[in-house]
Amino acid sequence: MERIPILRIGDLLLVTIQVDMHDRLALQLQEDLTERIVKDSAKGVLIDISALDLVDSFIGRLLSDTAAMARVLDARTVLVGMQPAVAITLVELGLALHGVKTALNFEKGMALLGRSFK
Amino acid sequence: MTTAELAKQIGQLLQQEQAALGAEWQEQLQALALRGNASSKEQLRNHTSQFLAAFSSATSGGELENIEHRSWDEVRNLLAEISSSRAKSGSTPSETATFVFSLKQPLFTQLQKAFSGNPEALAAAAWTVTTVLDKLGLYTIEVFQKTKDQIIIRQQQELLELSTPVVKLWDGILALPLIGTLDSARTQVVMENILQKIVNTGAVIAIIDITGVPTVDTLVAQHLMKTIAAARLMGADCIISGIRPQIAQTIVHLGVNLEDVITKATLADAFLIALERTGAAITIKHA
Numbered sequence: 001m002e003r004i005p006i007l008r009i010g011d012l013l014l015v016t017i018q019v020d021m022h023d024r025l026a027l028q029l030q031e032d033l034t035e036r037i038v039k040d041s042a043k044g045v046l047i048d049i050s051a052l053d054l055v056d057s058f059i060g061r062l063l064s065d066t067a068a069m070a071r072v073l074d075a076r077t078v079l080v081g082m083q084p085a086v087a088i089t090l091v092e093l094g095l096a097l098h099g100v101k102t103a104l105n106f107e108k109g110m111a112l113l114g115r116s117f118k
Numbered sequence: 119m120t121t122a123e124l125a126k127q128i129g130q131l132l133q134q135e136q137a138a139l140g141a142e143w144q145e146q147l148q149a150l151a152l153r154g155n156a157s158s159k160e161q162l163r164n165h166t167s168q169f170l171a172a173f174s175s176a177t178s179g180g181e182l183e184n185i186e187h188r189s190w191d192e193v194r195n196l197l198a199e200i201s202s203s204r205a206k207s208g209s210t211p212s213e214t215a216t217f218v219f220s221l222k223q224p225l226f227t228q229l230q231k232a233f234s235g236n237p238e239a240l241a242a243a244a245w246t247v248t249t250v251l252d253k254l255g256l257y258t259i260e261v262f263q264k265t266k267d268q269i270i271i272r273q274q275q276e277l278l279e280l281s282t283p284v285v286k287l288w289d290g291i292l293a294l295p296l297i298g299t300l301d302s303a304r305t306q307v308v309m310e311n312i313l314q315k316i317v318n319t320g321a322v323i324a325i326i327d328i329t330g331v332p333t334v335d336t337l338v339a340q341h342l343m344k345t346i347a348a349a350r351l352m353g354a355d356c357i358i359s360g361i362r363p364q365i366a367q368t369i370v371h372l373g374v375n376l377e378d379v380i381t382k383a384t385l386a387d388a389f390l391i392a393l394e395r396t397g398a399a400i401t402i403k404h405a
Contacts, residue, residue, distance in 0.1 A: 108353060
């Protein structure tokens with residue numbers, strides 16, 4: 001079955017979504033990610049969605065939920081590289097993802113994580 | 119007499135008396151015209167003679183009931199051209215329609231001469247001609263209105279483009295001076311502009327200056343919040359600046375919640391905060 005790879009860098013987990021997210025894939029990712037946070041005792045999660053140019057309300061909510069789950073497991077989540085069109089869509093859908101930290105690109109996201117657990 | 123015969127007769131009459139009709143019509147038009155200068159007289163002569171030629175050939179086609187018919191193409195194109203050029207030069211709709219309606223009197227005079235021995239035919243011909251001219255007159259007004267609408271739409275688009283600049287103030291700091299009321303269409307343009315600029319410049323802070331926004335109601339506030347939320351999703355924080363005292367009062371009276379957003383009274387204050395955030399500082403050198 002198709003899976004989105006989760007990479008570990010120190011105590012950070014890195015997820016780069018490079019395929020079109022369908023619902024089952026997204027649910028699988030949520031499950032995998034929570035398991036890996038516990039297994040690797042990760043302190044931060046970086047989700048790169050720069051290749052994603054289509055996000056529906058389900059995926060939006062799922063991203064928000066995943067961030068909330070990670071927070072419960074004591075890991076901070078940063079969502080990086082959102083496309084302008086995706087941002088507009090999410091706002092119009094009423095999903096402002098209030099609990100999620102965001103950054104423009106991978107580098108800025110890393111800086112944000114590096115700062116947030118110093 | 120059938121309609122086709124009648125049409126044929128009117129067509130012939132028009133062709134024969136074209137010169138006399140044209141002269142009389144021009145007189146009529148000039149008497150009615152509010153502003154007559156040399157160039158417009160020349161133009162008027164051209165228009166009247168072109169119209170009469172097209173009108174007479176269209177009438178001979180026999181389709182007097184239906185001006186949408188192919189035989190009226192030339193007449194309609196000519197009228198559309200005249201009407202739209204008048205709309206652009208600022209004529210009133212009645213001036214434009216009068217161009218067609220003023221043909222009635224000269225034409226009726228000619229009809230009266232031609233059908234003097236046959237009152238029944240005269241009545242039929244007069245009725246036919248008046249309905250056709252009425253339709254053509256309405257058509258000119260329609261084209262006139264359409265041209266005006268196009269002008270308004272074009273101006274609206276120009277206004278939209280003019281009023282949403284995004285300025286780079288410093289490395290990583292953008293400013294968006296808003297001028298005029300925010301509606302849904304403008305919010306969309308503003309949002310797209312600022313998000314694209316955030317991507318292009320890698321900005322981390324965007325200052326939205328609302329000095330030029332005349333009133334802030336709940337709808338405008340909601341549009342502002344949407345823009346801020348979208349910018350936040352891209353990883354950029356927003357500061358609202360340029361809030362005038364009256365606007366601060368209305369915001370509070372309306373119960374709009376701006377607590378999650380940094381707000382500053384002036385753009386200068388907002389810029390200072392933005393500089394601090396990006397790690398820069400201003401020092402004043404004394405001479």
